[in-house]
Amino acid sequence: MDTSFTAEENAFAEEVRAFFAQAYDDDLRARLESSNPTIFRAAVIEWQKRLHAQGWIATGWPKEYGGTGWNDTQSFIYETERAAAGVRDVIPFGLKMVGPVIYAFGTDEQKERFLPKILESDEWWCQGYSEPGSGSDLASLKTRADIDGDDYIINGAKIWTSYAQHADWIFCLVRTNSDGKKQQGITFLLIDMASPGIKVNPIVSIDGHHSLNEVEFNNVRVPMANRIGEQDKGWTYAKALLAHERTGIAGVADSKRGLTQLRELAANEVNAGRTLLSDPLFQKRLSDIEIELMALEFTELRVLASVAVGGAPGAESSMLKIKGTEIQQAIQQLTMDVAGYYQGMLPNDMSAEQLGHDFGSQARQAFMYGRAATVYGGSNEIQKNIMAKAVLGL
Amino acid sequence: MNFDFTEEQNMLRDSVARFVQDNYTFDTRQQIAASDTAMSEQNWQTFAELGWLSIPFAEEHGGFDGDAVDIVLMMEQLGKGLVLEPYLATVVLFGGLLSQGGNAQQQSTIIPTIIDGSCQGAFAYAERQSRFELADVKTLAKPSPEGFVLTGEKVVVINGANAAQFIVSARSSGDQADETGISLFLLPADAKGLMITRYRMMDGQLVANLVLQDVTVSGSALVGELDAGYALMESVILQANVALAAEAVGIMQELNTKTLEYSKTREQFGVAIGSFQALQHRMVDTFMAYEQVKSLLYRAVCAMTDETRDAAIAVHALKVLLDKNSKLVFGEAIQIHGGMGLTDELDIGHFAKRLMMINTTFGDGDFHQSRFNALRYS
Ligand SMILES: Cc1cc2nc3c(=O)[nH]c(=O)nc-3n(C[C@H](O)[C@H](O)[C@H](O)COP(=O)(O)OP(=O)(O)OC[C@H]3O[C@@H](n4cnc5c(N)ncnc54)[C@H](O)[C@@H]3O)c2cc1C
Numbered sequence: 161m162d163t164s165f166t167a168e169e170n171a172f173a174e175e176v177r178a179f180f181a182q183a184y185d186d187d188l189r190a191r192l193e194s195s196n197p198t199i200f201r202a203a204v205i206e207w208q209k210r211l212h213a214q215g216w217i218a219t220g221w222p223k224e225y226g227g228t229g230w231n232d233t234q235s236f237i238y239e240t241e242r243a244a245a246g247v248r249d250v251i252p253f254g255l256k257m258v259g260p261v262i263y264a265f266g267t268d269e270q271k272e273r274f275l276p277k278i279l280e281s282d283e284w285w286c287q288g289y290s291e292p293g294s295g296s297d298l299a300s301l302k303t304r305a306d307i308d309g310d311d312y313i314i315n316g317a318k319i320w321t322s323y324a325q326h327a328d329w330i331f332c333l334v335r336t337n338s339d340g341k342k343q344q345g346i347t348f349l350l351i352d353m354a355s356p357g358i359k360v361n362p363i364v365s366i367d368g369h370h371s372l373n374e375v376e377f378n379n380v381r382v383p384m385a386n387r388i389g390e391q392d393k394g395w396t397y398a399k400a401l402l403a404h405e406r407t408g409i410a411g412v413a414d415s416k417r418g419l420t421q422l423r424e425l426a427a428n429e430v431n432a433g434r435t436l437l438s439d440p441l442f443q444k445r446l447s448d449i450e451i452e453l454m455a456l457e458f459t460e461l462r463v464l465a466s467v468a469v470g471g472a473p474g475a476e477s478s479m480l481k482i483k484g485t486e487i488q489q490a491i492q493q494l495t496m497d498v499a500g501y502y503q504g505m506l507p508n509d510m511s512a513e514q515l516g517h518d519f520g521s522q523a524r525q526a527f528m529y530g531r532a533a534t535v536y537g538g539s540n541e542i543q544k545n546i547m548a549k550a551v552l553g554l
Numbered sequence: 555m556n557f558d559f560t561e562e563q564n565m566l567r568d569s570v571a572r573f574v575q576d577n578y579t580f581d582t583r584q585q586i587a588a589s590d591t592a593m594s595e596q597n598w599q600t601f602a603e604l605g606w607l608s609i610p611f612a613e614e615h616g617g618f619d620g621d622a623v624d625i626v627l628m629m630e631q632l633g634k635g636l637v638l639e640p641y642l643a644t645v646v647l648f649g650g651l652l653s654q655g656g657n658a659q660q661q662s663t664i665i666p667t668i669i670d671g672s673c674q675g676a677f678a679y680a681e682r683q684s685r686f687e688l689a690d691v692k693t694l695a696k697p698s699p700e701g702f703v704l705t706g707e708k709v710v711v712i713n714g715a716n717a718a719q720f721i722v723s724a725r726s727s728g729d730q731a732d733e734t735g736i737s738l739f740l741l742p743a744d745a746k747g748l749m750i751t752r753y754r755m756m757d758g759q760l761v762a763n764l765v766l767q768d769v770t771v772s773g774s775a776l777v778g779e780l781d782a783g784y785a786l787m788e789s790v791i792l793q794a795n796v797a798l799a800a801e802a803v804g805i806m807q808e809l810n811t812k813t814l815e816y817s818k819t820r821e822q823f824g825v826a827i828g829s830f831q832a833l834q835h836r837m838v839d840t841f842m843a844y845e846q847v848k849s850l851l852y853r854a855v856c857a858m859t860d861e862t863r864d865a866a867i868a869v870h871a872l873k874v875l876l877d878k879n880s881k882l883v884f885g886e887a888i889q890i891h892g893g894m895g896l897t898d899e900l901d902i903g904h905f906a907k908r909l910m911m912i913n914t915t916f917g918d919g920d921f922h923q924s925r926f927n928a929l930r931y932s
Contacts, residue, residue: 295892297822320893365896366888366903372896431685431921433731441920493881496910497918500685501710504755504911514751516682516709516763524756528903531888532896539892541832 163461169237176241183210184247192248195507197370201326208250208281217279218255225263225271226279232464243413253323254278254285257401258331261348265389265397274329274350288318288332288351288375289398295320296542298333299342299395303377305334305349312336312349312387314357314380320536324360324373327353337392348394350386357381367528368506402477402538409477410460410484415453418491422446425498425519436498445497449490456483475550478543485533485540492527499523557852559623567627569604574635580901583636587758591716593639602671607645611653615665622793622858626800626851633804636901636908638758640674643713646797648675650790651721651738655778660740664719676717678708678764679787686917688723688787689733693766695724701773702726704739704766712915714762715752718743722766727781738783740775757911758904791916795869796858799851799876802912805905806844806880809887812902813837816891833890840886843879850875870926877919880909 165173184207191203211217219235221227230238242249250256259278262270277283294301303316314334324330330351337345351358357380363372388397426437426446436442463476496503502520512518534540548554559567577597586594601607609624611617618624625646632641649668652660667673684690693706704724711720721738728735743750747769752762778786814837817828827833850872857868884906888895895902913919 290893293821295822296827297824300823364898366898366906368898372893429685430683432687432690439920439924441923445920497914497920500918501680501914503914504757504759504907506754506756508753510751510753514763515753516707528756528907529896531885532893534889535892535896539889541830544832 163458165233165237169233172234173237173241176238177245179214179216180241180245180247183214184245189246204248204251205281207248211250212279212281217250217281218259220256221259221263225259225275232467236461236464240413240416243417246417251281251284251323253287253327253331254281254283257287258285258329258350261331261388261397261401262350264400265348267385269385270350270388283328284323284326286321286324286327286330286353286373286375288321288324288330290320291317292319292374296539299346301333301335301346303332303334305336305347305382307336307384308381310384312347312382312384314349314351314377314382316377318375318377319373320363321360321373321375322371324353324375325362325370329353330375331388333394333398343395345392346394346398347391348388348397349382350388351380351382352386355380355382365529366531367525369525369529410456410480411488412453412457412460412484415484415487415491416457418488418495419446419450419453422491422495422498425495429498429500445494449487449494452483452490453487456480456487459483475547478538478546478550481537482540482543482547488533489530492523492530495519495523496527503527559627563623563627566606566609566624567631570606570628570631571634573600573604574631574637578635578637580636580904583638583758584904586638592754592758592760593716597637597639598674599671601639601641602669606641607671608669610645610649611665611669615661616669617665622796622855625793625797626855629797629800630804633801633908634808636758636805636904640676640713640716642794642797642801643677643717644668644673644675646794647677647712647790648717648719648721650793651677651777651786652740654790655738655783655786656740657774657777659774660777664740673719674713674717675719675721676711676713676762677790678711678714678720678722680709680711681707682709686921687731688791689736689784690731691723691725691736692730693722693724695726695737695739697726698770700770701775702737702739702771704741704769704771706766708764708766710755711762711764712759714750714764715760720748720764721777722764723783723787733784735781736783736787737780738777738786739771740777741769741771745769745771755911757908759911792865792869793858795873795916796851796854798912798915799847799854799872802876802880802909803844803848803851805909805912806840806847806883809883809902809905810837810840810844813840813887813890816894820892827890836886836890840883843882847872847876847879864929867926867929870922870929873917873922874919874926877913877922880913884909 188203188207191199194200208217216228218227219230219238223229255278259275262274289298291301291303303318305312305314330353332349332351333346334349335345336347357378359376361374362370363374364370365372426442427435429436460480499520502517503524505520505524507521605618606628608616608618609620613619645668652664664673679688681692693704695702695704708722720741722741723736723738725735726737747767749765750762752760754760817833818826820827854868854872857865887902888906891902894900
């Protein structure tokens with residue numbers, strides 16, 4: 161039983177810290193927090209290119225494809241330092257989602273065509289899985305792909321497609337076969353967003369931002385060469401992708417930072433001459449969260465340790481997701497409570513000095529969007545169904 | 555023992571419910587929220603014509619002489635429509651302070667203008683350092699030859715953007731957090747030296763910060779006794795908390811109804827999601843959460859009308875449970891709606907935001923729980 165790091169690992173942590181301190185400067189940080197989508201997008205690209213230059217853009221990828229080739233401990237250290245420094249994570253759709261599918265199941269042509277552009281952040285991806293009628297029951301999806309010569313013709317609609325308005329490519333699950341089990345007739349396609357017949361309709365979410373979209377496909381022609389693996393086997397590739405995302409799914413490092421910030425805010429918020437942080441009721445709510453997080457940190461380490469000796473991360477990732485998102489939401493809620501009246505702030509032209517407050521709008525935005533964490537990526541109810549079956553054998 | 559309403563009370567409730575149903579669709583509400591004033595002057599006039607603005611006031615001023623039950627019934631229905639018109643700010647708070655503390659002159663000139671819909675009011679009590687502590691008042695009221703000179707700042711003033719008249723709390727003696735030494739003053743929005751900065755909140759309200767720079771008011775602008783404003787504020791805010799809780803109860807009921815409805819129509823895995831026991835149990839929980847808050851609301855109303863019970867304890871209990879249970883209700887409503895619950899277009903998120911703002915108004919759950927603890931256990 162030992163969770164201390166080796167001297168090499170500590171040196172690596174030091175190196176990561178130093179890089180962030182230098183490369184993630186205040187100017188960049190400010191632009192990454194901009195509510196102007198053009199400034200924000202340009203800043204994300206700039207940051208991701210800096211990371212790429214450092215060789216750290218693809219933390220989960222093998223070396224041969226341009227990844228870091230890190231083991232789980234190194235990835236864990238990197239994640240911890242990233243979150244502690246308040247450095248934003250990379251946009252996941254290319255780097256964490258479709259990239260690994262392409263290098264694992266794609267053809268050589270596909271690897272050559274797509275991976276470098278993902279690493280360079282020159283092409284943006286979005287994920288076209290969910291449909292209006294198929295959310296939790298994803299395998300019931302109906303967007304059709306009919307064969308026409310060397311092409312598929314796509315008809316249907318995807319929904320909740322994050323950042324489709326910025327994306328150059330979309331990776332989609334489509335139906336190529338309606339016979340047999342619903343999981344079996346699904347195909348994984350890479351589709352150029354500039355294809356004729358694609359229409360993107362914006363959806364504003366409850367945080368007031370536009371990141372979600374509906375994507376309509378009207379006789380969209382997609383070359384068969386853009387199919388991943390075999391026809392009708394797309395479900396298998398999509399599932400492999402889910403298993404890939406094991407480190408970081410619990411968001412422990414980000415929650416630790418959130419908790420630290422929350423603590424600072426509470427130390428500055430005064431009611432009747434007493435700081436919130438010294439109020440026993442507040443302390444109870446804060447420590448309830450901190451204790452759960454202390455446990456989750458070790459739960460995650462235990463999962464990592466068992467994966468390292470050959471176990472497959474199965475239902476454990478459900479547990480990490482459920483507990484992780486519950487903790488994130490608890491932190492967001494308590495931060496709102498600290499903001500008091502100001503939790504209702506919307507972005508406006510007033511300075512914090514004029515307003516008398518400086519984190520209400522941010523807290524609101526994080527809280528409202530944060531409701532999604534228990535819905536997307538397999539809702540927490542679905543995760544519990546998985547655990548009931550896979551862990552408890554029910 | 556009976557929890558029935560009188561014929562008149564039923565009529566009042568039904569007429570508010572009808573107004574909401576006929577004139578306050580969610581789309582209309584969103585248009586009103588986006589408008590310059592974030593309220594509809596036309597609706598306000600309708601409120602006046604229907605007599606709703608007269609409910610709590612004395613007959614001698616043209617009022618209806620209503621009680622807490624009338625206000626509760628009214629607010630519950632307004633909550634269901636997420637109504638933006640400033641009933642709480644103008645009638646319950648501003649009007650309440652005048653009814654309970656105003657002098658004869660103030661009452662006879664201003665209350666009739668509240669009732670006829672021509673005067674909107676606001677109560678400015680919060681300061682940037684005060685959080686929920688009413689007694690934490692830095693704004694100063696210094697005696698002057700004309701009366702008083704007010705200097706300081708008030709923040710997040712509900713209906714502060716539209717109010718023609720304000721009642722402002724200011725320190726006339728004592729230290730920053732003393733309960734004694736606070737006085738309330740009536741002043742018009744166009745008073746010299748008063749600067750009003752307006753901004754919008756997530757629940758559609760247009761609020762304001764007030765900066766008072768040597769604002770001169772006459773001695774007759776005092777509402778209630780000099781240095782004794784705290785008790786007056788407490789008493790009116792007690793009633794306002796009950797009114798807000800009634801609004802919240804209306805919202806919680808809407809959220810539960812809409813979520814239940816959605817769970818019966820949304821299908822996944824070939825069946826309605828409402829057929830999953832995991833969701834059924836949670837909807838039973840949110841139903842009970844609503845019923846429990848409603849019970850404490852009734853309990854608080856009884857405590858307010860019946861002198862022998864301790865109204866403060868009942869109201870603190872109400873706000874504590876409301877904070878806790880409303881978070882459960884709106885959280886489950888969003889979650890059970892899945893992706894739909896995350897959209898701005900759907901009303902669910904807007905009901906949630908209003909509940910969140912109600913919870914922070916006049917103190918959140920922790921604030922009221924420590925008050926409750928202090929009254930019960932020490
Ligand atoms: C902010 C956000 C971003 C998203 N980004 C993307 C994206 O980029 N690409 C993409 O493809 N999708 C995306 N999604 C979609 C997301 O994956 C779906 O919302 C999710 O799968 C749930 O589907 P649904 O919204 O249709 O809800 P439903 O499946 O209709 O579920 C409604 C409710 O019923 C519950 N439920 C369903 N089945 C069961 C059951 N068997 N037992 C118990 N409870 C059940 C659910 O947990 C939920 O609470 C995003 C969603 C959000 C909110």
